[in-house]
Amino acid sequence: MSLRPTLDFLLYHWLDAESLNQRERFADHSRETFDAVFDTCERIAREKYAPFNRTVDTQEPHFDGEKVILPQATHDAQKAYAASGMLSAAQDYEVGGMQLPYTVEAAANAFFAMASVSIGSGLLTTGNANLLMVHGTDAQKEVFAKNEFSGRFSGTMCLSEPQAGSSLSDVTTRAVPDGEGFEADPLGARYRLKGNKMWISAGEHELADNIIHLVLAKIPGPDGKLIAGTRGISLFIVPKKMVNPQGELTGVRNDVALAGLNHKLGWRGTTNTLLNFGEGKYPVDGQAGAVGYLVGKPHEGLRCMFHMMNEARIGVGMAATMLGMAGYYASLDYAKNRPQGRPVGVGGKDAAQPQIRIIEHADVKRMLLAQKAYCEGALALELYCARLVDEHHTAGGQAADDARLLLEVLTPIAKSWPSEWCLEANSLAIQVHGGYGYTRDFPVEQYWRDNRLNMIHEGTHGIQAMDLLGRKVLMEGGRGLQLLAARINATIEKAIQQPELAEHANALGKALQHVGSATKAAWATGEPGEALANAVPYMQAFGHTVLAWTWLDVALAGLSLPQDAPQAGRMGAMRYFYHYELPKIDAWLKVVETRDLTCADLPEEAF
Ligand SMILES: Cc1cc2nc3c(=O)[nH]c(=O)nc-3n(C[C@H](O)[C@H](O)[C@H](O)COP(=O)(O)OP(=O)(O)OC[C@H]3O[C@@H](n4cnc5c(N)ncnc54)[C@H](O)[C@@H]3O)c2cc1C
Secondary structure, three states, rough: OOHHHHHHEEEEEEOOOHHHHHHHHHHOOOHHHHHHHHHHHHHHHHHHHHHHHHHHOOOEEEEEEOOOOOOHHHHHHHHHHHHOOHHHOOOHHHHOOOOOOOOHHHHHHHHHHHHHOHHHHHHHHHHHHHHHHHOOOOHHHHHHHHHOOOOOEEEEEEEEOOOOOOOOOOOOOOEEEOOOOHHOOOOOOOEEEEEEEEEEEOOOOOOOOOEEEEEEEEEOOOOOOOOOOOEEEEEEEEEEEEEEOOEEEEEEEEOEEEEEEEEOOOOOOOOEEEEEOOOOOOEEEEEEOOOEEEEOOOOOOOHHHHHHHHHHHHHHHHHHHHHHHHHHHHHHHHHHEEEEEOEEOEEEEEEOOOOHHHHHHHHHHHHHHHHHHHHHHHHHHHHHHHHHHHHHHOOOOOHHHHHHHHHHHHHHHHHHHHHHHHHHHHHHHHHHOHHHHHHHOOOOOHHHHHHHHHOOOOHHHHHHHHHHHHHOOHHHHHHHHHHHHHHHHHHHHHOOOOOEEEHHHHHHHHHHHHHHHHOOOOOOOOOOOHHHHHHHHHHHHHHHHHHHHHHHHHHHHHOOOOHHHHHHHHHHHHHHHHHHHHHHHHHHHHHHOOOOOOOOOOOHHOO
């Protein structure tokens, strides 16, 4: 089973990605150059990632007292990824990039996520360096970002602390100016940082010459106290090893120490660390405190970080999607080959008959079709959002602004919907395998464990839901929601004219109205405690409506093609979504619109 035909249909036929090369920035590109990138990524993923997915799961990173040891396969995969140019795929030619549309970059990265989601931490390095290209000084771009793009250095994002996860306003890592003339350092205003950062992915390893940490910390006010809330947060570059303004290692170790490795349920190919900054283990110039260079202005750290959030969240959604897809393909293959049971006819079962393959049982088909509907639908949504990123950056005028606002509304869905439903797909993939799925002899249990992370990091499910109902659908007078409704209605208008789609177009229209009226009802009292008590069911209903729209639009696009097996599959998945999934939204929205406080009001002692 190959991903490529599905990807080709969605990208070229449904999203018309080729038309992006009419934009000046992408003028050198064509379908041939896009395909060449996909060929390369598909090959590297097949040769350097997929064969080692189990290896990185069983050979967890370990600390030998000096270094964090990872399997050789991880080093080889990292090298091959850097050599492919993917670390700087979307960057300008002048910095060695390929000026690829983000849509193509995201699609190309899908091959790696499906082959082995945790073996590479390239997306973190790219995110880190891309942020510096926007907010860094020329020297910071040259010394840090460019060396990350080449793969010489790797990058991290250090936001979380042991006591501050969802609530970043409570970070306590402290940054103080590093003596006289601290502002004159060629690499940026120089501070000393002290604090602990928890859960830092790729925080320690030997995969690159240096690790560039981007760290959120607070600069104390004149009274020496940390400023409460997110306003006090600033952003710093903290290299593991000190570098000079030419980017050469000086031989001095910065005061960043590994306090411990976290041992995870899944995603074990990437180290996960507790890092101590500035505890004095590696004093610099005889002094405790990790040296950090300010990025952007003081107190604007979160704003800089959030610049990267849309793409980071699409990246998480894509990873969840591809883990779901890997499980779907594995269970489809298994179901085609596993003989078990006999068909039930009017006279019962005939034991004299040979067994049939489990794919012939209706319930197994149900589980396979559910996976297909979740994962291919999620892939379409991620690519659609990636295309919006390109619209935002290159369309100009009103179209760019509309794309920005639509992305604001869709990002919580792009991150959370696949995290929940492609995880459910992984659970179904285990179920299709029966007992074998519960063993390590088959890959599906690992996909589920790897995927379980995605509802937790980059903003938990609950936090995303509150962002959607508490902020995104209300912002700019609800214009984002109106824009989305207009796009959904445009699909409905076309689909209603097609006999095979009209019934579903009507169902989508009703779902959209229901989401709109439930949004109003949730906020009818203006009381956030009441409105947001059921933010997750709201996000589930909103997400299912968006996916129903996506499927209808995809099915519609397929009508102009030969009505072959792939189109029959798309129509089947679309019908599955409308018959088995979309009706769920009424139950989810009921508690939202009645502002049901069953959960919120239960006293703690009653649990
Ligand atoms: C494998 C892994 C990799 C990670 N990588 C990184 C990384 O590279 N860099 C980094 O900075 N961080 C990283 N994280 C941290 C991750 O972003 C946090 O775990 C996440 O933000 C949640 O924070 P927490 O674990 O402290 O949970 P908490 O914030 O304590 O949340 C616990 C539960 O309470 C809920 N909750 C919390 N606050 C509220 C609220 N106000 N209203 C309603 N519900 C609420 C949450 O939704 C959640 O269900 C990683 C985490 C893991 C597990």
